[in-house]
Each structure stands twice: as C-alpha cells, then as structure tokens.
Amino acid sequence: MNLAELEQYFARAATSGTGPLPELDRVFVGSERLSATDRLAIYNRGYFYRLLDALASVFSQTKRLLGDSDFERLGLAYLARHPSDHPAVERVGRSFAEYLRGVGTPTLVVDVASLEWARLSALVAPNPASVATVNRIDLGAFPRARLHFVPSLHFLELDPRALLAFADADSATDQCATNAAQPLCGVAVWRTRHMVVHQSLIAAEWRALVNAAAGATVQQICAFFETGSEPDAVQQAFQVLSRWFAREWLEAVIASEP
Amino acid sequence: MRSTADPQQALSELASAQPGSGLACVGFGLRVPHYDSILSHGLVADFAEVVSENFLGRGGRAFSVLERVRSDMPVALHGVSLSIGGTDPLRDTYLTELSELATRIEAFSVSDHLCFGTFGGHYAHDLWPLPYTEEAISHVVERVQKVQDRLGRRLLLENVSSYVEYRASTLEEWQFLSEVVTRADAGILLDLNNVYVSAENHGFSALSYLRALPRDRVQQIHLAGHSDAGGYLFDDHGSAVSAVVWQLYQESIELFGALPTIVEWDERLPELSVLEAEADHARALSKARLAARHEAAP
Numbered sequence: 001m002n003l004a005e006l007e008q009y010f011a012r013a014a015t016s017g018t019g020p021l022p023e024l025d026r027v028f029v030g031s032e033r034l035s036a037t038d039r040l041a042i043y044n045r046g047y048f049y050r051l052l053d054a055l056a057s058v059f060s061q062t063k064r065l066l067g068d069s070d071f072e073r074l075g076l077a078y079l080a081r082h083p084s085d086h087p088a089v090e091r092v093g094r095s096f097a098e099y100l101r102g103v104g105t106p107t108l109v110v111d112v113a114s115l116e117w118a119r120l121s122a123l124v125a126p127n128p129a130s131v132a133t134v135n136r137i138d139l140g141a142f143p144r145a146r147l148h149f150v151p152s153l154h155f156l157e158l159d160p161r162a163l164l165a166f167a168d169a170d171s172a173t174d175q176c177a178t179n180a181a182q183p184l185c186g187v188a189v190w191r192t193r194h195m196v197v198h199q200s201l202i203a204a205e206w207r208a209l210v211n212a213a214a215g216a217t218v219q220q221i222c223a224f225f226e227t228g229s230e231p232d233a234v235q236q237a238f239q240v241l242s243r244w245f246a247r248e249w250l251e252a253v254i255a256s257e258p
Numbered sequence: 259m260r261s262t263a264d265p266q267q268a269l270s271e272l273a274s275a276q277p278g279s280g281l282a283c284v285g286f287g288l289r290v291p292h293y294d295s296i297l298s299h300g301l302v303a304d305f306a307e308v309v310s311e312n313f314l315g316r317g318g319r320a321f322s323v324l325e326r327v328r329s330d331m332p333v334a335l336h337g338v339s340l341s342i343g344g345t346d347p348l349r350d351t352y353l354t355e356l357s358e359l360a361t362r363i364e365a366f367s368v369s370d371h372l373c374f375g376t377f378g379g380h381y382a383h384d385l386w387p388l389p390y391t392e393e394a395i396s397h398v399v400e401r402v403q404k405v406q407d408r409l410g411r412r413l414l415l416e417n418v419s420s421y422v423e424y425r426a427s428t429l430e431e432w433q434f435l436s437e438v439v440t441r442a443d444a445g446i447l448l449d450l451n452n453v454y455v456s457a458e459n460h461g462f463s464a465l466s467y468l469r470a471l472p473r474d475r476v477q478q479i480h481l482a483g484h485s486d487a488g489g490y491l492f493d494d495h496g497s498a499v500s501a502v503v504w505q506l507y508q509e510s511i512e513l514f515g516a517l518p519t520i521v522e523w524d525e526r527l528p529e530l531s532v533l534e535a536e537a538d539h540a541r542a543l544s545k546a547r548l549a550a551r552h553e554a555a556p
Contacts, residue, residue, distance in 0.1 A: 001426065002393060003345060003388075003389065003391065003393045003394050003397055004345040006389050006424060006426060007343075007344065007345050007374055007377065007386075008377065008378075010386055011377030011378070011382070011386075014382065014384070014386065015377070015382070026425065027424065027425060027426075028422045028423065028424060028425065029422065029423040029424070029425055031461075033489055033490075034421075034459075034489050034490055036422065038489075039421045039422035039490075040422060042421045042422075042487075042490070042492075043384065043386065043421065043422070046384055047382060047383075047384055050383055050384065051383065054383070083377075083378075083380035083381070084380055084381040084382075084383060085379065085380055085381065086381065087311045087314065087339035087349070087352055087381060088311045088312065088314070088339075089311075089381075089383040092383075123318060123319075124316050124318070124320075125316075125317060125318070126315055126316060126317045127317030127318065127321065128317075151317070152317075152318070191318050194297075194318055194319035194322065
C-alpha cells in the first residue's frame, strides 16, 4: 500500500462503526500485550467519543430532553453519517438538528437542537467590522437605506415550547414562551459582549427582520408594521428599529441610490 | 514566576532562547474553563500557548481572552487540524486564517503535529500516526514547505503519542521526525510525555529517542500527564506531569538547553493555580540543572 492507501485504511479502521476490518494484522504491528485490533480500537473509541463529547457540549439541552442513552444512540448514528467538515471540533453538530428531524425525533427536541446550534453559531461568529449607531444615520437617505446585520445575529422559527424547554434549564424568561399556543415563534439569537442571548419576536418584527436581512429597504421594512392605524404603525416601527440599534444588531446602514 | 511588563521585550527574549542560552521560559496551554479567571485576573506566566482552531475566524469572548493575554505576554499558536501528513489537499481557508491570526497577534511560534487527521474531506479531530517511510517524508516535507511559504515563518512540528505502528514503516519514529524537519527546514516541538507514552507502547528507549534528534531543530518543549489504561499508556493530558517525564525534562535540558516550555492539561482540568505550580516546577528544574552545569564547568 502507498501512503494514501495506508491512510485510507487507517481512517476506515478508526471511523468504522462496524467492528475491525479484515487484514488488520497485515497492515499494523501487534504484540502479545496488545493486538493490532486492540490498538486500532483505541483510535476507534477515541474518534467517536471525542466527537460525541463535542456534540454533548453544544447540545446539552437536547441531550437532557432525549436522555443520555438516546442521545448517545442518535449522536453516534449522526456522526457515522455526518463526519466533521470543520477544523474546529465544536462545529461537528452543524447538521444535527436536521438529522434529528429526519429520523422522526419530536419537533420540540429538534427545535431545541436548532436553538442550541444557533446559539453556538452566535458565540463563535466573527466580531463585526463596526457597529452602526443612530446618531450617524443620514436621515434624508434613511428610508431607502438597507441594513447590514452583525455576523453573530441569527434568527429562526421555532415551536414556542422549545423556548420553554430551554428556559426550564436556563431560568431565562421569554415573552413568546408564555404564549405556547401559537404554532411557530420567530426567535433572534445574538451575542452581546461575551454572552449569547435569544429573544422571541412579535410577528411584525419577525417579518421585518427576515426581509431586512434579505435586502429590503427601511421603507419596505416599516410597511410590515402597518396595522390600519398610522400613529401605531409609526410608533411600532420606530420602537423596533431603535431596539435593533440598541442591541447592536446592525453593522452598517447602507445608503441606496434614489 | 513573572508576568511580563513589556510583551515586546518578552517576545524578543523568547525568540532568542536558543539552546544553552540559560533562559527558562515556561507557560501553559490556555483552555476555555480558564477564560473567566483570565479575563478577571490576567495570567501569570512567561508566555502562553493557545489552540489555533479555537480562534480562527472567531470573535467574542475567545478573542477578548486572546487579546488580553497577548497584551501581557507572547503567545504561541498550536494547531491540531492542519493534518500535515494527510493526503487530502491543504485547506486554503485554514491557512489564510492561520496566517492572519499569526500576524495579528505576532505569534511567538506556530506549531502543529506530525501526523494526519483528515480523510475524504473530513476531519478526524485526532492525531493519527503516519507510516515512517521515504514516501511519507517526501509528502510531508513538501506540505511543510507550502505551509511555511504561506505563513512566512518556520513551522514547528510536534511528535505525537501513538498506540499502533505500520508494518510498512522502514524508519524509526525519531529518524522520521529528524528527516522531515531537516529537509523541510522546520523546527521540533518536542513533547516529552508523548515520547514516553510511545516508548512504553512500542518498546523503545525514550532517552535514545531524545539523543537521536538534531539538537539545533528542537525549539520548544511540551510537558503533560498520561494515564495507565492497563496494557498501554494513554496520552490523556488529564493529570500532573509524571516523575519519569520530569526526568526526561531534565535530560532534555542537558541535551538541548533550557527551551521555552509549555505545560498542557486538557482532561479533568484543575484550577489555574495547579498549572502555575507545574510551570513553577519546570522553571525551577530548568534553573537548577543549568546552575549545576555552570558550577561543573571548568
């Protein structure tokens, strides 16, 4: 075998979930004290349990909901199908929530996993190049401006019960979590200083945020707050945009051509 | 033990810490559970080592810790995912981010492991041993040179602990390591715990290993703990440095001089003060050994 073949063989032995490979003794040196199979088993155990530990550290609430045994079973099956594709081991869970959904895991658990992944993504996001502030806005150009969000801001729609389940362990309170009757709830996840926080959003703010991230202008964003009562709409749009600035969600306000 | 008032001066001192220079610079590897303590109280060491992958492309708390530490002392970057011996292509994004980070923090050194850890486009997040063959030497040397060209600096390669050897190997591990660093003009980050663990697992002499290395290539030392897994030694970095590894450390000072030394601890991580005590011990051994040598000199 050449170098590439030897490495492929080693990788198969170390990552195989189905037991030792044939011809192991012809490739590796064993001894009376420890056979080649025993020696490769050290790497095999290390591979799966190191990655399982990484999953557990990111998806601690998912693990709590699933229980240790089911988490290990599902985690190992996930790792066998989704090897890591990132140099940082903590990112191995990139597709874990989708995997859980695909194997019929209850939506509540899938959504907690999605929330935990969003929180990890916010935690490790690069720092923004800048943070936009209200006092630097060109008011004349503001209606046509587009908003560029900081890298740590993530948003997703969840079963509101997922927020409750997360809050059970986190002791966090959340407005949306008290209204668990609604089918889906928009949630923003971001990093403030060194902490990751998440917050549910009212429906109009959720629509505004999704569209703003897709490139809508401030004028178009404000339209999502129209309720038939112009003063209320203006007030709500103002409050939401002010909150985005206050939470340092905006990296830049980019002027558009008229 | 000292906290360097002038990090630039400390960097200069470390950079000049060549074998026999008499300097005993000791630090330890920073780990996430220590971040709160570091942000609150800073760090007491001559220099610090961080795992490169924990900072590549990242911001937030991790980077604040790094900047805080770097404002006090030199920082060495130590990678785990370069896969210098892998047959997957080197990843351009990884090298770009590593180069940017090294430049940004004026890294005292950049190191990774002489092993492979990628397969079919995936990361193993483990340090898998290479076959010690001429083909592997040529392959690794070419990749080390590419990395060094990208970084614009010498790469240090650490020997890994291992539990298995390939029948295809035609060289001893120390011969393989020596050939790679000499041909690639790279340095050695000598992990004494790894030497000892592999020596016990494969039945060779750790001391012979050290004596066979090219002295001018050994530039840094790692110290760590291991455990007895029953039938083999396991390199878990989960305990204090063992007595036998401290002995190897003293031997290494005789052979290579007092080199910048890092104490590593990953599993069952203790309070920072325990690592500081280990670093103190390394520093004291280093100074005592050099003092004894000085007294014995004619």
